[in-house]
Amino acid sequence: MSARTDAEASEVQSSTGVTPGTLKTTLTQKLEASHVDIEDLSGGCGQMFEAIIVSPQFAKKTTLARHRLVNTALKEEIAAIHAWTPKCYTPEEWEKKKGASA
Template structure:
């Protein structure tokens, strides 16, 4: 059973406050391979590994139905710094 971008978004937004969220279906629409980019205050003070485990726990049911899943997680401060660096380049 394919997972929809809407299902992933709802699952994440129902648990943590989101500053920015991108969900990309990398499986040409079949819903079995997603990459997500999440910016949230909920990641403040957490290591990258702890953030990824947190998202994996939130999306446990959905990930079990996927072939592949990748994620990038940042705090709002990290995201702002990344955007400023990209703009300056």
């Protein structure tokens, strides 16, 4: 369900309870994430999110295993939204990536 107006967007967010803030809180708690950046790509309706997640729990895991870990942590939230794109890094990978873009 996508929103056509700001009022519909607010209604969708309030009915699902999924906001960038709730996603960040859940990921920080369940994955012990040191950095979480959630971007709402849906224009505020809360149906399409992209995330950067930095957690030591991703160490020695493949990309698929990292995504499964995130999807398990957000099982209920993901069921309520249309699209979800996580980008998962270990703290070391994140520091290296930040250093490369500077």
